Amino acid sequence: MKFYVGVTDHQWFNYLRRLAASPSEPLDEVNFWQPSPNSQFRAIGPGDLFLFKLHRGSLTARRDLIAGGGVLASYSVLPISLAWEAFGPKNGAGSSLEMRRQIAQYRRSQDKPFEDFKIGCTILTQPFFFYESEWFPAPEWRQSIVRGKTYALESEAGRSIWQHLSRVWQQRKIFNLDGEARRIEEERARYGKETTIRPRLGQGAFKVAVTDAYNRACAITEEHTLPALEAAHIKPYGDSGPHAVYNGLLLRSDVHRLFDRGYITVTPDYRIEVGGRLKEEFKNGRYYYPFHGQKLHHLPLDPADHPSKELLTWHNEKVFRG
Numbered sequence: 001m002k003f004y005v006g007v008t009d010h011q012w013f014n015y016l017r018r019l020a021a022s023p024s025e026p027l028d029e030v031n032f033w034q035p036s037p038n039s040q041f042r043a044i045g046p047g048d049l050f051l052f053k054l055h056r057g058s059l060t061a062r063r064d065l066i067a068g069g070g071v072l073a074s075y076s077v078l079p080i081s082l083a084w085e086a087f088g089p090k091n092g093a094g095s096s097l098e099m100r101r102q103i104a105q106y107r108r109s110q111d112k113p114f115e116d117f118k119i120g121c122t123i124l125t126q127p128f129f130f131y132e133s134e135w136f137p138a139p140e141w142r143q144s145i146v147r148g149k150t151y152a153l154e155s156e157a158g159r160s161i162w163q164h165l166s167r168v169w170q171q172r173k174i175f176n177l178d179g180e181a182r183r184i185e186e187e188r189a190r191y192g193k194e195t196t197i198r199p200r201l202g203q204g205a206f207k208v209a210v211t212d213a214y215n216r217a218c219a220i221t222e223e224h225t226l227p228a229l230e231a232a233h234i235k236p237y238g239d240s241g242p243h244a245v246y247n248g249l250l251l252r253s254d255v256h257r258l259f260d261r262g263y264i265t266v267t268p269d270y271r272i273e274v275g276g277r278l279k280e281e282f283k284n285g286r287y288y289y290p291f292h293g294q295k296l297h298h299l300p301l302d303p304a305d306h307p308s309k310e311l312l313t314w315h316n317e318k319v320f321r322g
Contacts, residue, residue, distance in 0.1 A: 001184065001196050002044045003161050005066060005138050006032060006122075006148035008052040011102060012092035013067065017129040019089060029202035030070060030127045031087040034120030034147075035106035041075035041122060043150045047196025048072050050124055051161070053138045053148070065135040066161070070124030071177075073199040076208045079116040082226065086204040123208055125199045128174060136164045176200075206243035207231040213300035214250035220264075220272055222297045223252045230256045234266075234311040245305040250298070255288075264288065265320035268309040270296045277321040 012032075020027040032050065044050065051069035078086070080103065084096040093099035103119060139157035141149065151158040162181075169178040180197045201209060210231035217224050232249045235241030249266065251259060258264045263278045263285075274292040278285035299306050 001153040002048045003051055003151045003153070003158060004044045004048065004072075004148055005051045005053045005141075005151065005161075007146065008032075008054050008067070009092070009102065010055055013052055013054060013129070015092050015094070016090070016127065017068070020127065020129050027090065027127055028200070029073070029087070029090055029123065029125045029205050031083060031091045031204065032070075032122040032124055033083065033091060033103065034122065035103045036108070037077040037118055037120030039077065041120070043148065044072055045196070046072055046074060046199055049165070049197065050122060051138075053141070054135075056143075064138045064141040066130075066138050066164070067132075067135045068127065068129040069165075070127035071197045071199045073123045073125045073201055073205045074209055074212065076121045076123065076212055077118050078121050078208070079226070080119050081116050083119055083121055086207045088204075090202075090204060121208065123205045125202060125205060126176060126197075128169075128177065130168060134168050134172075201243040203237070203243060206233075206245075206248065209245050210248035210250050213245045213248075213302070213305050214298045217250065217298050218252045218255065219249050219266075219296045219298045220255050220291055220294075221252050228252050232256045232259055234307060234315050236260075241311065245300060246308045247311055249296075249307060258288065259315075260319075262319040262321040264291075265316050266296060266307065266312055267316060268312045270299070270307070272296065273316075273320065275321045 016027065016030055048071075049069055050072050051066050054065055054067050056064065080100060081096070084091060084099060091099050093102055107117075138149070139151075139160050151161060153159065153162055166178070166181045168174075169181060177197070184195050184197070199205075207230075211226075211229065216226055216229065218229055223229065229250055230253050232251045233241050234247050234249060237243060241247050249259070255264060258278070263275050265273050265275075267273060272291045272294050274285065274288050278288060
């Protein structure tokens with residue numbers, strides 16, 4: 001396991017810390033944005049920990065303190081409008097306008113009100129925010145570090161970070177992360193192997209993961225216009241369908257609606273079926289029927305992310321109108 005300690009904006013941190021403390025809805029994911037995106041983020045991988053080191057200032061008494069973090073799910077470059085659509089206030093702001101203002105202060109170019117500029121999205125699940133009494137120094141930190149620093153668990157500094165985290169998780173009864181910490185320690189002791197935390201995707205992370213897994217193209221129509229594409233659940237989350245790429249298809253918005261309402265389905269062998277009810281009920285559908293019988297145009301590179309045959313069977317039997 002590796003840790004990445006990222007320099008963190010106070011305003012972003014404080015907003016999300018308040019949101020996490022609200023009893024209305026659990027904070028299951030956050031977007032740690034970068035105003036000037038890199039095409040890749042390779043410092044750590046999915047399942048490693050991304051920690052928040054606050055900017056030096058009055059809040060930290062000019063010290064380099066780690067104040068929270070989350071589990072890395074993925075990194076993606078998105079237009080700011082789609083980042084807001086995917087994560088909303090979990091971007092660390094109460095509105096899209098406020099998010100834009102926060103990012104604009106870090107961008108070198110002048111903000112143009114209607115420009116849909118791209119930002120880096122470091123998507124974190126299971127975020128945690130410590131009380132100020134629990135903040136601890138980032139080891140071996142230098143003031144010259146601008147963005148962040150990576151630590152390996154087996155290093156002395158990495159072990160120090162891990163001990164601090166495990167202690168607070170146990171004291172605060174953060175059972176999901178404390179349980180993962182215990183599992184990692186047991187596997188290291190028993191097998192001597194490196195392991196990571198299992199990211200639990202939220203709705204926003206699911207949308208981004210499916211979008212990137214399908215190379216930003218509709219699996220049925222091959223449409224590449226990103227604002228027109230949506231991540232569809234094969235089995236809805238509200239009906240016990242997981243936020244997992246294998247339960248997703250990237251579809252153009254109109255095809256997504258037809259899929260959800262059962263006018264279109266995908267068979268377990270990845271063939272498209274367009275039901276006769278589309279023509280019967282609407283006296284139309286001529287645009288969609290040419291896709292009938294075709295194979296999906298896009299599948300994720302990782303076979304583990306391919307649409308689940310079991311879930312596709314469920315959609316065929318329970319949702320498709322035929």
